[in-house]
Amino acid sequence: MPRRPAGPAGPAALLAAALTIAVLCAGDIIARSYPFGFRTRNVNDLGNQYVPFHAHLWDLLHGRADGGLFVNWQSGYGSSFLPDLGTYVSSPFALLVGVFPRDEIDLAVYVITLLKVASAGAAMAWLLLRMRPGRWWAAGLLGASYALCGWTLATSIYNTMWLDGLLALPLLCLVGEWALNDRRRALGVVIVALAWIANFYTAYMATLAAGLVVLLRLWLADLDRRQRLAAAGRAVLTMALGVGLAAPLVVVVYFGTKHAYPGVVRTFVPSPTEDMVARLLPTTYSFGTPAIYVGTTALLLALALPFHRKVPRRVRYGWTLLAVAVALSFQWGPTHLLWHAFSTPNGSSYRQTFVLCGMLVIAAWHALAYGPPGRRALAAAGGLLALIIAVASRSALTDRSFVLPLTLLAAAGALCGLVLLARHDSGRKTVLAGLAVTLLIGTQVGEATATSAVATRLRFGHLDDYAPWGPRQQQQADAIAEADGWPKYRTDPGREQTVGNDPLMVGGQGAQYYSSLTSDVLSRTLIALGDGYTSRGRNIQSLDNAVTDAIFSVGARVHSPPDPHQGWFPQDGTKVTVSREDVPPLVTVRPTAGANVSAFGPSPYRNQELLLGARVYTVPPITVRTPAGKPPPRSSDSRSGLRVNGPGRSTITATCQAGSEAYLWAPHFSGTASITGAQTPGRFRSDPGTKIAAIEPLGTVPASGRLRIELSPNRPGVVPEGAVGCLDTGRLRAAVDQLKATGATKVSVSDGTIRAELPPGSKGTAVVAAPRIAGWRCAAGDADAVPAKQYYGLIAVPLDGSSTSLTCTFHTPGLRLGGAVGAASLLTLIALSVLAAVRRRRAHHHPSA
Numbered sequence: 149m150p151r152r153p154a155g156p157a158g159p160a161a162l163l164a165a166a167l168t169i170a171v172l173c174a175g176d177i178i179a180r181s182y183p184f185g186f187r188t189r190n191v192n193d194l195g196n197q198y199v200p201f202h203a204h205l206w207d208l209l210h211g212r213a214d215g216g217l218f219v220n221w222q223s224g225y226g227s228s229f230l231p232d233l234g235t236y237v238s239s240p241f242a243l244l245v246g247v248f249p250r251d252e253i254d255l256a257v258y259v260i261t262l263l264k265v266a267s268a269g270a271a272m273a274w275l276l277l278r279m280r281p282g283r284w285w286a287a288g289l290l291g292a293s294y295a296l297c298g299w300t301l302a303t304s305i306y307n308t309m310w311l312d313g314l315l316a317l318p319l320l321c322l323v324g325e326w327a328l329n330d331r332r333r334a335l336g337v338v339i340v341a342l343a344w345i346a347n348f349y350t351a352y353m354a355t356l357a358a359g360l361v362v363l364l365r366l367w368l369a370d371l372d373r374r375q376r377l378a379a380a381g382r383a384v385l386t387m388a389l390g391v392g393l394a395a396p397l398v399v400v401v402y403f404g405t406k407h408a409y410p411g412v413v414r415t416f417v418p419s420p421t422e423d424m425v426a427r428l429l430p431t432t433y434s435f436g437t438p439a440i441y442v443g444t445t446a447l448l449l450a451l452a453l454p455f456h457r458k459v460p461r462r463v464r465y466g467w468t469l470l471a472v473a474v475a476l477s478f479q480w481g482p483t484h485l486l487w488h489a490f491s492t493p494n495g496s497s498y499r500q501t502f503v504l505c506g507m508l509v510i511a512a513w514h515a516l517a518y519g520p521p522g523r524r525a526l527a528a529a530g531g532l533l534a535l536i537i538a539v540a541s542r543s544a545l546t547d548r549s550f551v552l553p554l555t556l557l558a559a560a561g562a563l564c565g566l567v568l569l570a571r572h573d574s575g576r577k578t579v580l581a582g583l584a585v586t587l588l589i590g591t592q593v594g595e596a597t598a599t600s601a602v603a604t605r606l607r608f609g610h611l612d613d614y615a616p617w618g619p620r621q622q623q624q625a626d627a628i629a630e631a632d633g634w635p636k637y638r639t640d641p642g643r644e645q646t647v648g649n650d651p652l653m654v655g656g657q658g659a660q661y662y663s664s665l666t667s668d669v670l671s672r673t674l675i676a677l678g679d680g681y682t683s684r685g686r687n688i689q690s691l692d693n694a695v696t697d698a699i700f701s702v703g704a705r706v707h708s709p710p711d712p713h714q715g716w717f718p719q720d721g722t723k724v725t726v727s728r729e730d731v732p733p734l735v736t737v738r739p740t741a742g743a744n745v746s747a748f749g750p751s752p753y754r755n756q757e758l759l760l761g762a763r764v765y766t767v768p769p770i771t772v773r774t775p776a777g778k779p780p781p782r783s784s785d786s787r788s789g790l791r792v793n794g795p796g797r798s799t800i801t802a803t804c805q806a807g808s809e810a811y812l813w814a815p816h817f818s819g820t821a822s823i824t825g826a827q828t829p830g831r832f833r834s835d836p837g838t839k840i841a842a843i844e845p846l847g848t849v850p851a852s853g854r855l856r857i858e859l860s861p862n863r864p865g866v867v868p869e870g871a872v873g874c875l876d877t878g879r880l881r882a883a884v885d886q887l888k889a890t891g892a893t894k895v896s897v898s899d900g901t902i903r904a905e906l907p908p909g910s911k912g913t914a915v916v917a918a919p920r921i922a923g924w925r926c927a928a929g930d931a932d933a934v935p936a937k938q939y940y941g942l943i944a945v946p947l948d949g950s951s952t953s954l955t956c957t958f959h960t961p962g963l964r965l966g967g968a969v970g971a972a973s974l975l976t977l978i979a980l981s982v983l984a985a986v987r988r989r990r991a992h993h994h995p996s997a
Contacts, residue, residue: 175600231404313350340390392973637703
C-alpha cells in the first residue's frame with residue numbers, strides 16, 4: 149500500500165502537546181507531587197530562586213514591588229534587576245503569572261512549566277513534518293518523545309527557565325529551514341530574538357545545535373555551491389540579527405555575571421560509558437550524567453536508521469553520524485566547554501543534553517518518514533538495543549528489578565508496533581494500523597509516565613525541598629505589610645528564612661538575596677560584617693544584628709519560628725512577631741572619606757564599627773572547653789579557630805559588661821548556642837565549602853558579667869578567636885542619634901533613583917545604605933553626576949558643605965551597549981525588509997520575458 153500523503157502539522161502539534169501534558173500530570177499524580185499530592189515540587193533552586201522571581205514579576209506587573217526594572221529594592225539592600233530578569237523571568241511564558249492570584253504562585257509556575265514543555269513537543273512535531281512529509285500522528289508521537297526526554301523529566305522540569313531552550317531548538321531549526329528556502333526572513337529574526345531573550349543560556353546551546361542541523365541539511369540538499377553559500381549566508385544573517393535584537397538583555401546579563409560573586413570553578417570529568425548508556429533507558433535517574441532518554445520507540449527508530457534501505461544513504465549516514473558526534477562531544481573536555489560557553493557549570497554538568505535528544509528524535513523521524521523500517525533494520529536495531537541494555541546493566545543507575553523489566557516491556561511494545569506498522573505499510577489489512585498506533589502511543593505514554601514519576605520521587609529525596617505558599621508565608625507577608633515603612637526605613641523578613649529569596653516571596657527590604665548574579669560587593673561586604681550564606685556565597689542571608697540594622701536602616705524586623713518543613717531545628721512554639729527600632733535614615737553623613745571593602749579586617753565586630761562610625765563592642769578573650777572540660781584542638785584546615793565536636797556540650801566563657809547584648813560569631817559552627825539559662829538558643833547552620841553561619845544574638849550578659857555559652861554541635865565545627873562580641877546598647881543609641889541628627893531630612897526612592905535632602909552645611913561623605921554595585925552615578929546639589937564613590941562597600945558621595953541635596957541614579961551596566969547593538973540590528977532588519985519588498989514589487993511590475 150503506498151504511503152499516505154503527509155498530514156497537516158497542526159494536528160501533529162496538538163497531539164504532541166496533549167500527550168506531553170497528560171504524561172507530566174499522570175507522573176505527578178503517581179508520585180503524589182504538587183499540585184496532585186503532598187510532595188512539594190519546589191526542590192533546590194525552583195523553591196529558592198525561580199518561584200520567588202516569578203512572585204516578584206507578579207508584584208511588578210501589579211504595581212506592588214519595591215523597585216522596578218532597573219533596581220530591586222527588596223533584595224540584597226538594593227540589587228540590579230535587569231540581569232535577574234534576563235536570567236530567570238524574561239520568557240514570554242513568565243507573563244502568565246499575572247493572571248493567577250498571588251497566593252497561587254506555585255500553581256502559576258507549574259502551569260507555565262507544562263505549557264513550555266508542551267510547546268516544545270508541538271514545535272518539534274511541526275519541525276519534523278517540515279523536514280520530511282510523513283504521518284501526522286507519528287510526528288506528534290516523536291514530538292512528545294522529544295518534549296518528554298530524560299533531560300526534561302530528570303533535570304529541567306524544576307529549572308523552569310531552561311525549558312525555553314527545549315522550545316528554542318526546534319524553533320531555531322525551523323528558522324534554518326526557512327533560511328534554506330529563502331522564506332520568512334523577518335519572522336525568523338524575531339523567533340531567534342525571542343529565543344535568546346527567553347533564556348540566552350540554553351538558546352546559545354540550541355543555536356549551536358541548530359547550526360549543525362543547517363550544515364547537515366545543506367550537505368544533503370540538491371544545491372550547487374553558490375546556492376549553498378547563499379543559504380548559509382541567509383541563516384547566519386538571520387541568527388546574527390536575531391541575537392542582535394536580543395542584545396539589550398543579553399549584554400546586560402553578561403555584564404551582570406562579570407560583577408557577580410565568583411562561583412566555584414570545576415574541572416570537567418566525563419561520565420562513565422556504562423552510566424551514559426544507562427541514561428538511554430526509562431526510569432534511570434542521576435544528577436551528574438546526561439539524561440538522553442527519548443523513549444524506546446524513538447531510540448529503536450534512531451538505531452534502525454543506518455540499516456533502513458528505503459532511506460537515501462547520505463540521509464542515513466548523515467543523521468547517524470551527527471547524533472554520534474554530538475554524543476561524543478559531551479565526553480571531551482574542549483567540546484564540553486564549547487557547549488557551555490567555555491565555563492563548566494556548577495551542579496549538573498550536562499545542561500546541553502536536550503540537543504542530543506533532539507538529534508535522536510530527528511534521526512528517528514527520518515527512519516519513519518521514508519516508510520517504516522523493515523525486518524532487517526528492526527532486527528539490527530533490536531540487536532543494538534540489546535547491546536545497550538547489556539552495557540547499561542553494569543551501571544549502578546540500572547535497577548535490575550525495575551528498570552530492566554520496564555525497558556524490555558517497552559522494547560517489546562515498540563517493536564511490535566513498528567512491525568505491525570511495516571505490515572500495514574506493505575499493503576496488509578489496515579486494521580493493523582490502529583493496533584500499531586495504539587501500541588506505539590501506549591508504550592510511549594506508559595514508559596514516559598513511569599520515568600517522570602520515578603524522577604520526581606528520587607529528586608524529592610536527593611535535593612533540598614521547600615514548602616509551597618501556605619499559612620507561614622501568609623503570616624509573614626501580613627506582618628511585613630503592616631510594619632512596612634519604606635523608604636523611611638526597611639522591614640526585614642527575618643533571620644528564620646523560608647526560602648533563599650524571602651523578600652521576593654513575602655515582601656520587605658532585606659539583606660537576603662539568592663541569584664547567580666549576586667554582586668561581589670554585596671557578598672563581600674555582608675560577609676565581612678558577619679553575615680552567613682549558602683550556595684558558596686551567592687545566597688546571602690538575613691542578618692539579625694542591632695548594629696547592622698542601624699547601618700542599613702532596618703527599622704522593623706520579622707521574627708518567625710523555624711520553618712517546620714525544613715526540620716533543621718525543633719519548633720519552639722513561637723509565633724510570627726515584629727520588633728521595631730529607631731534607626732537612621734537611608735542616607736547619612738559621615739565626617740570621613742570612603743574606603744573599599746578591602747579595608748575591612750578579620751573581626752566582623754570591628755568591621756561593623758567602621759561602617760557605623762563608633763566603637764560599640766567589647767570583644768573579650770574567650771576560653772573554650774570540650775564536653776570533657778579540656779581545651780579543644782586547633783583546626784588544621786582553612787577554618788581558623790578551635791574545633792568543637794559532639795556528642796555533648798562544649799562551652800565558651802568570657803567576661804563582659806553586665807547588661808550588654810551578647811553575640812556569637814561562629815561561621816563554621818553548626819548547631820545551637822545559648823547563654824546558660826536562656827530560653828531561646830541561637831541557631832547556626834554551616835557546611836564546609838557551601839555554607840557559613842551568621843552572627844547570632846544570644847541575649848543579655850548577666851549582672852555578674854560572667855558569660856557562659858553552651859554549644860550543642862550537630863556536626864564537627866570551629867569556633868574562631870574573637871567569636872564573642874558584647875554590644876553596649878547605650879553607645880549604639882548615641883551613635884544612632886548622631887547619625888539621625890546629621891543625616892538626610894527627607895529621602896525618596898523610585899525605581900533606579902534616590903533623592904535626599906541634607907541639612908545645610910553638610911560636609912564629609914554622604915553614605916547611602918545600599919551596596920555600591922556597578923552602575924550607580926551620583927551628584928551633590930546641581931553638580932554633574934559622576935560614578936559613585938564607595939564607603940566600605942556602600943554608595944558614597946563627597947560633600948563640600950555647599951550642597952543640601954543629592955541624587956543617585958542607577959544605570960544598568962551593558963544596557964547602553966546592548967541598546968546600541970539592538971537598535972543597529974533593528975535598523976538593518978527594517979532596511980533589508982524594505983529592500984526585499986522593493987525588489988518583489990519591481991519583479992511584479994517588470995516580469996522577465
